[in-house]
Amino acid sequence: MTLPVPADAPDPDDVGLRERKKRARRALLVDTAQRLVADHGLDAVTVELIGAEAGVSTRTFFNYFESKDDAVLGVEDSGIDPAVAQAFSAGGPSGLLLTDLQVLVAALLQRFAANRERTVRALRLMEAEPRLLQRHLVWMDRHKSELHALFDGRRPVAPFSADNELLTMLVLTLVRTAITAWERSGYHGDVDAHLSEAVAQLIHVVASDIAPSGVGPSDATSAERFHA
Amino acid sequence: MTLPVPADAPDPDDVGLRERKKRARRALLVDTAQRLVADHGLDAVTVELIGAEAGVSTRTFFNYFESKDDAVLGVEDSGIDPAVAQAFSAGGPSGLLLTDLQVLVAALLQRFAANRERTVRALRLMEAEPRLLQRHLVWMDRHKSELHALFDGRRPVAPFSADNELLTMLVLTLVRTAITAWERSGYHGDVDAHLSEAVAQLIHVVASDIAPSGVGPSDATSAERFHA
């Protein structure tokens, strides 16, 4: 008996005509939506209009996106890079929780900004249309269980006391801070640069409370709070 | 010339019939909405139904709330306690940023859980209806400018380097972590107890990265990272 290929091989790089058309259409819809919204504002642009402009029925639009806002943001449901996820769950790569969280977030941002132009356009629209910002948080919510699984995987290997919820929010904090900083820089360079800055700021906020007056490393307050 | 009372005295405790009715109706709508949603689920309950059950027209419902979800959560647009806000802006009360943030969040939670029963019901519904969770984040968004103003006020008095965005997200992190922990405890005791725990966890996450091997307060790594 020859090894049968699993009935539904989920080949990610399926380059059948079907898949190609689907991707092209999706991209077209995102571009169309972004252009229209940039010109006329989020509320003035109806799904019907986007569809018409892209030569697609309204109903089909909703086969591609869960909502109008999703289309405008061009949400791609890319999970976390499996390699990075694996490393994190195994207690790596550095063994230091915050440091490894940073790596995780870097991987997230990597995928998030996969298509730089589209991402920048989406972020610009987010500045103008605060309602879209909220979708950004929803996006995090979708990955919540994925993140929780990672935290639960790592806990036995490299124990830590923080709740999943706190770590998830911390991830979100880093993502948003990095992105905001990137925005402010006029989208110069890479997002990652701003991520390090975000982590540094976080450390600084906490550290300045632990060791206040710049007293230095031997301040007892640190130990007190740390081991309290 | 006698001192004329300002035309529109914004008496917060206006006990005219009008104001009393308004509050009663609002409360009734929230209670009705929560009861119905608890029984039949968020999507099965229409605004029309809530209105009918409360003896109020659909149109009036939307005079009280911006959305169905707002009614279910019973959102009260209570800002931050002015006294606490003032203290924070002035660089207090402790002068330590994180500590003072905790005070700020405590004040927020205080108002958030002003009506304990209603709040608990809202949180229970949030557990069952993830969509409501997102409103929770929108709520934060509404207060964002308020928070940013506080940060900007404090900055010159007691300088710090963190971005407004990061601090805002940190506030949100503490709020959510505290509330989640409160939920897990079966809503025992006060929310504030869990807030301290949330802060402790945050410190621990960062501190364990700064001073890894549990070496203690005199570890040089702390200073290195801190002053880098």
Next chain:
DNA sequence: ATGGAAAAATTCATCGAATGCAAGATTGAT
């Protein structure tokens, strides 16, 4: 290539949230 299975697009109907407007009712001050 060709016929048939699978997938995707379209049409059509429908629901419900949300808003604007104008007319009617209630409350508050004089």
Next chain:
DNA sequence: ATCAATCTTGCATTCGATGAATTTTTCCAT
């Protein structure tokens, strides 16, 4: 009692979103 301000309501409408049934397109085996 009166008049203005405020609140409620009914009505019409727009638009986002979903479900079901039908037609079109792509794919694959022969």
